[in-house]
Amino acid sequence: MRGLKDKIVLVTGGTRGIGKGIAKRFLEEGSIVTIVGGKNKQDAENAMAELSPLGQVDCMMVDLSDAAATEKMIDDVVAKHGRIDILVNNAGIQIRRWATEFPLEDFDKVLSVNLRAYYVASRTAARYMQKQGKGSIVCISSGNSQMYTSQRSAYNISKTAVNGLVATLGVEWARFNIRINAVAPGYVMTEMIQKGIDEGIIDIDNIMKVIPMKRLLSPEEIGNTVVFLASDEASGITGQCIFTDGGWSKAGLPENKDL
């Protein structure tokens, strides 16, 4: 894909799940990648062992609920590599409770990682990209930004806001040659989904009734849309959210698995 080789790329939440799949795709395209993890050092070590043979990759541990640490994360990448070409805001958390019982501190926690960190990282990167004369940002939204499910109010609200974030910053930053778009994944088997299955809140057989492809997607399939949007192949696209969801967002009524 054009415009990715030797580019400096930062992927938050790149230590596992969808973020690791995204980082893998950038490395396959010849980009120089920094992955960012939260607290789990084992995830970081595993990801580095898997990704290092694919190309030039670094790892940083940052708490993205901390705005100052999030700004420093971008500054550190620029201090090391001299620039930042592509930012992927992917790290996200989900806390499942009825809205009537949702602790406000958990609401703030979800919004701080899933939305505020995207805003802080994007605008910090944009200051550098503006000076560079070019940049591309991709934010990971969710099918839940449009198809709403119960007990995920903070998550659903944060993801709906991500679509608004890319639209508004896409308009504001187009004049600086900075593009910002979102990818809304459907269901991808990661620890976030496994936790939901373990808690009895996610029933995969039931979900497949509303996914026309009748399968889960892989992290790399989400990565494919991300590298496209980040690349020069998508030079005319900004402010958009591309649903990569096996058709979920276009499905009408539930269908049996074998239909």
Ligand SMILES: NC(=O)c1ccc[n+]([C@@H]2O[C@H](COP(=O)([O-])OP(=O)(O)OC[C@H]3O[C@@H](n4cnc5c(N)ncnc54)[C@H](O)[C@@H]3O)[C@@H](O)[C@H]2O)c1
């Ligand atoms: N898995 C799915 O089916 C699915 C569907 C739609 C959207 N998404 C979105 O995709 C993104 C990745 O999800 P996933 O399923 O890979 O999740 P995951 O739980 O497997 O991984 C989340 C990543 O985010 C990082 N992270 C979490 N909190 C952090 C913090 N405070 N500071 C720094 N890093 C932190 C973790 O270290 C981890 O690397 C999320 O934004 C999620 O909302 C996932």
